[in-house]
Amino acid sequence: xxxxxxxxxxxxxxxxxxxxxxxxxxxxxxxxxxxxxxxxxxxxxxxxxxxxxxxxxxxxxxxxxxxxxxxxxxxxxxxxxxxxxxxxxxxxxxxxxxxxxxxxxxxxxxxxxxxxxxxxxxxxxxxxxxxxxxxxxxxxxxxxxxxxxxxxxxxxxxxxxxxxxxxxxxxxxxxxxxxxxxxxxxxxxxxxxxxxxxxxxxxxxxxxxxxxxxxxxxxxxxxxxxxxxxxxxxxxxxxxxxxxxxxxxxx
Amino acid sequence: xxxxxxxxxxxxxxxxxxxxxxxxxxxxxxxxxxxxxxxxxxxxxxxxxxxxxxxxxxxxxxxxxxxxxxxxxxxxxxxxxxxxxxxxxxxxxxxxxxxxxxxxxxxxxxxxxxxxxxxxxxxxxxxxxxxxxxxxxxxxxxxxxxxxxxxxxxxxxxxxxxxxxxxxxxxxxxxxxxxxxxxxxxxxxxxxxxxxxxxxxxxxxxxxxxxxxxxxxxxxxxxxxxxxxxxxxxxxxxxxxxxxxxxxxxx
Numbered sequence: 092x093x094x095x096x097x098x099x100x101x102x103x104x105x106x107x108x109x110x111x112x113x114x115x116x117x118x119x120x121x122x123x124x125x126x127x128x129x130x131x132x133x134x135x136x137x138x139x140x141x142x143x144x145x146x147x148x149x150x151x152x153x154x155x156x157x158x159x160x161x162x163x164x165x166x167x168x169x170x171x172x173x174x175x176x177x178x179x180x181x182x183x184x185x186x187x188x189x190x191x192x193x194x195x196x197x198x199x200x201x202x203x204x205x206x207x208x209x210x211x212x213x214x215x216x217x218x219x220x221x222x223x224x225x226x227x228x229x230x231x232x233x234x235x236x237x238x239x240x241x242x243x244x245x246x247x248x249x250x251x252x253x254x255x256x257x258x259x260x261x262x263x264x265x266x267x268x269x270x271x272x273x274x275x276x277x278x279x280x281x282x283x284x285x286x287x288x289x290x291x292x293x294x295x296x297x298x299x300x301x302x303x304x305x306x307x308x309x310x311x312x313x314x315x316x317x318x319x320x321x322x323x324x325x326x327x328x329x330x331x332x333x334x335x336x337x338x339x340x341x342x
Numbered sequence: 343x344x345x346x347x348x349x350x351x352x353x354x355x356x357x358x359x360x361x362x363x364x365x366x367x368x369x370x371x372x373x374x375x376x377x378x379x380x381x382x383x384x385x386x387x388x389x390x391x392x393x394x395x396x397x398x399x400x401x402x403x404x405x406x407x408x409x410x411x412x413x414x415x416x417x418x419x420x421x422x423x424x425x426x427x428x429x430x431x432x433x434x435x436x437x438x439x440x441x442x443x444x445x446x447x448x449x450x451x452x453x454x455x456x457x458x459x460x461x462x463x464x465x466x467x468x469x470x471x472x473x474x475x476x477x478x479x480x481x482x483x484x485x486x487x488x489x490x491x492x493x494x495x496x497x498x499x500x501x502x503x504x505x506x507x508x509x510x511x512x513x514x515x516x517x518x519x520x521x522x523x524x525x526x527x528x529x530x531x532x533x534x535x536x537x538x539x540x541x542x543x544x545x546x547x548x549x550x551x552x553x554x555x556x557x558x559x560x561x562x563x564x565x566x567x568x569x570x571x572x573x574x575x576x577x578x579x580x581x582x583x584x585x586x587x588x589x590x591x592x593x
Contacts, residue, residue: 107548110385111516112374113563114550116367119390123363134361136397139370139388146387169528170549171535209528212446243553265362277420277460284422297358298421299365299395300495312364 097316097334098132098262101154102203104139105175106165106243117245118164120209125252131262131316142166143251147178155182155237160259165243167216167232169209176216179235185217192222193231200229224254234258261314268325270311271340273333276300282331283311286324293320308340349383349513351407355390355400356426357416357494368496369415373549376503382513382567383411393417398429406433406488411510416494418459418467418483427467430486436468443473444482451480467491475505485509514567519576521562522591523583527551530560533582537575544571547579561593 103182108114119137126132128276133312135158147166156163166175180187194214198206213230223232223239227250232241239255241248272279276298287296294315301308311328315321353373359365363462370388376384386409398417405412417426431438445465449457464481474483474490478501483492490506492499523530527549538547545566552559562579566572583590 107546107565108550109370110374110388110562111378111518111565112371113518115371119360120363120366123361127362134363135392137355137361137388137390141386153569156412168549168551170531171538172548174557207528209531212528212531246553267362277458280421280460280463295358297423298419299359300419302497312359314358314362328542 096262098130098159098260099135100126100132100159100160100162102134102137103147103150103161103163104153104165105142106139107172108274109139109165109243110141111316118241118243118248121245121249122162122164122252126162127265131264132255132259133262133265133318137297142172142174144174144178144181147175148182151179151182151238159237161238163238163240164248167213167230167240167242168266169212173212175240176233179216179238179240183217183236185219185235186220187215189214190216190218190220190222190233193233196222196224196231197229221258223251223258225251227251265314265316266318266321267315268321269315270313270325270332271301271327271339272309272311273306273338273340274309274332274335275307276309278335279309279311279332279337282335283328286331289327290320290324293317294324296324305315345515349381349410349511351377351411351413352382352409353385353388354398354401354405354412354414355388355494356414357390357395357437358392358423360390360416360494361392362515369494369499372496372500373413373415373426373503377413378516381507381510381516383510384513384516392490393423393425395429395432396426399433402433402489410488412489414489414491415499417492418464418481418493420463421592424463426491427484430489431513432489434468434487436470436486438466439469440465441467441469441471441473441484444484447473447475447482448480472509474502474509476502478502504529514566516567517569517572518566519564519572519591521564521576521579521583522552523560523562524557524589524591525560525583527560528557529586530562530583530588533586534562534579537578537582541571541575541576544568545575547575 126244153245217235220233220235297312374385416550468486471484472484478498548563
């Protein structure tokens with residue numbers, strides 16, 4: 092079997108409503124889970140920025156150079172605050188205007204009479220972009236170089252995500268395993284630290300406190316592209332916590 | 343009355359668990375709302391990054407130069423993946439070690455016998471930092487230059503937030519007003535665009551589609567530090583939508 096490469100992505104959330112705290116973001120967790128499970132792509136950075144052209148342009152330039160893919164969400168609707176498409180064209184210095192196929196799709200969807208200027212705006216984008224079809228509300232997303240632009244409304248974004256697949260090269264999926272313990276972090280920090288040192292770069296060990304039924308617990312989360320290494324670390328941690336007589340919740 | 347200045351902040355979420363989509367972030371919306379309503383501080387950028395020292399160091403350096411304050415969440419617990427304090431010391435090239443007051447607080451909280459190495463680690467930070475007291479679980483946050491470091495667990499972060507106030511200079515609060523309409527965005531995009539142009543920089547107008555009881559609607563959100571300008575824009579939008587016979591939901 093040919094070994095797959097590591098493929099990574101950044102998510103750029105564009106929108107004052109997320110930044111101001113008015114709207115709770117739901118796209119980050121969805122995109123991150125989907126990219127890993129369906130494509131073996133790891134999200135390496137997320138940024139949330141305002142609807143300001145200069146800020147969008149700078150971030151697109153920087154992130155598209157640093158990561159294999161950039162996913163933008165938000166700012167592709169019909170109103171004045173929707174400036175993602177124009178900003179991406181500016182970032183890559185490519186022509187911005189009506190995209191022929193997008194124009195046809197939208198004209199067909201609304202009918203010629205109801206295809207007003209606001210709706211026409213949604214057909215404006217970098218003219219050489221490829222489209223990401225939208226089965227919910229017609230207005231397509233688009234891919235420009237390595238930047239995939241999706242809408243901000245979670246239900247619409249979710250309905251379009253499968254149409255991104257054709258543009259993405261696959262990487263190695265990160266597998267994970269969670270060990271839930273009824274203990275406090277400081278009781279196992281030494282052991283986890285030693286095991287992490289031994290499996291450096293092969294397995295990533297995270298430790299997260301939780302509260303359940305009034306009790307404090309720790310979720311130890313192992314993540315690795317290798318199931319074999321994951322299983323080794325899992326065994327070592329289980330014997331370490333058994334030696335300390337800590338109750339394990341999920342075996 | 344002296345005019346207050348604009349004060350801004352960035353939020354830096356440190357943690358693989360948020361980036362991987364395993365955990366849904368709840369701190370961004372909470373912090374952003376609290377900072378605006380209690381201190382008149384606007385969050386201008388959010389970044390979510392992994393538990394990687396070099397990445398944390400670079401982001402701390404960059405964000406602390408670009409914004410009045412930086413709030414970090416996560417990575418200040420007792421385990422090997424908690425590297426925020428050490429990374430901040432590195433970013434500012436200041437001494438990292440036991441913070442005397444933090445050490446006393448934790449020793450007192452746990453008692454000398456139960457004060458093990460993992461717990462002692464939570465007293466390690468840039469030694470000249472000032473503490474952000476923690477009424478839930480004792481382990482303090484800290485402020486280093488203009489960077490305030492808080493834990494990732496939302497309930498603990500929430501309980502500490504009032505203790506940040508003494509370190510923050512106040513800015514102008516951003517007031518907001520929402521007009522909910524039963525229409526589609528493209529039906530009012532032209533009017534909103536014209537009004538936004540007229541009140542450029544004074545009032546920020548956002549337009550967000552919503553779905554309620556099977557109907558499509560638009561929330562028009564006005565944001566401004568001036569209540570007077572906010573009220574003017576509110577009136578103009580209401581007369582514009584009335585002229586189009588659009589149903590307004592919340593007057």
